[in-house]
Structure formats: structure tokens, C-alpha cells
Amino acid sequence: MEKIIKVLRENGYKITPQRRAVILALLKCDKFLTVQQILDFVKQSNPDVSLDTVYRNLDIFVQLGLVHEIHTNNREGNVFELMISGHHHHLVCLKCGEMECMENCPVNDRYFEEAEKKGFAVKRHIFEVYGYCKNCKEFKE
Ligand SMILES: [Zn+2]
Numbered sequence: 001m002e003k004i005i006k007v008l009r010e011n012g013y014k015i016t017p018q019r020r021a022v023i024l025a026l027l028k029c030d031k032f033l034t035v036q037q038i039l040d041f042v043k044q045s046n047p048d049v050s051l052d053t054v055y056r057n058l059d060i061f062v063q064l065g066l067v068h069e070i071h072t073n074n075r076e077g078n079v080f081e082l083m084i085s086g087h088h089h090h091l092v093c094l095k096c097g098e099m100e101c102m103e104n105c106p107v108n109d110r111y112f113e114e115a116e117k118k119g120f121a122v123k124r125h126i127f128e129v130y131g132y133c134k135n136c137k138e139f140k141e
């Protein structure tokens with residue numbers, strides 16, 4: 001928590017109660033959370049918080065590299081995870097929505113050299129692997 005607050009301060013962001021509650025929601029639950037789940041948690045201490053505020057805060061955290069936004073094809077939308085264990089990628093099941101963290105990043109530095117040659121300043125990247133989990137593998141579309 002303190003580490004996250006320090007990064008926010010260093011980047012000129014105030015620590016509002018809502019912002020703190022969003023971080024707490026992500027910290028308390030070591031699983032992936034949807035925006036709705038985060039909103040429900042924040043509402044317990046900040047009843048007036050709007051979905052928009054939660055979205056805006058999550059956006060800031062993603063920009064600062066504090067939170068992973070995982071693009072799912074679930075009806076509930078993308079999910080969020082604190083980036084405590086560092087940068088990594090995810091497996092996403094197309095049937096049940098089950099997600100799993102992958103330890104390694106498959107993108108090599110050469111790829112970014114190419115981007116930089118094109119005059120592009122790389123900040124971050126996202127990469128998800130879609131397929132069927134152990135339990136859904138037998139499922140036919
Ligand atoms: Zn599955």
C-alpha cells in the first residue's frame with residue numbers, strides 16, 4: 001500500500017479516500033476484480049463514488065504501471081489486478097473466463113528497438129493469450 005501511495009505522490013497525484021479505497025479493493029483480493037466489484041468495495045466507505053471515478057482512478061494506476069488491466073471477453077468487462085509481482089501476462093479462458101498469470105514476458109527487447117527506430121517512445125504493452133482452460137478444453141464451439 002505504502003509503495004503504491006509513494007508512486008502516486010511522486011507523480012503528483014493526491015491520495016483521495018476513493019483512490020485509497022480502489023487500491024485497498026485490489027490489495028484485499030488477490031484475484032482479478034471487475035470494475036463493478038471494485039465499485040461495490042469502494043462504495044462501502046465512499047457511498048457517493050461513481051463508476052466513472054473508479055474508471056478514472058484505474059486508468060491512472062494502469063498508466064503508472066501499478067495495475068494490470070486484463071482484456072477478457074466476459075460480459076462483465078475487463079478485470080484488474082495489482083502489479084505486485086511485476087510485469088507479466090495472462091492466460092484467458094474463452095469459455096469460463098478463468099484467468100491465470102504467466103510468469104514470463106514473451107516480448108524481447110529487439111522488438112522495442114524497432115519501435116524506437118521508428119521514433120516511437122515505448123511505455124508499456126499488453127499481451128493476453130486466449131484459449132480453453134483445463135476444465136473447458138473438451139468444449140467444442
Ligand atoms: Zn475455462
Ligand SMILES: [Zn+2]
Nearest residue numbers: 081088090101
Ligand atoms: Zn497476473
Ligand SMILES: [Zn+2]
Nearest residue numbers: 088105106107
Ligand atoms: Zn510483457
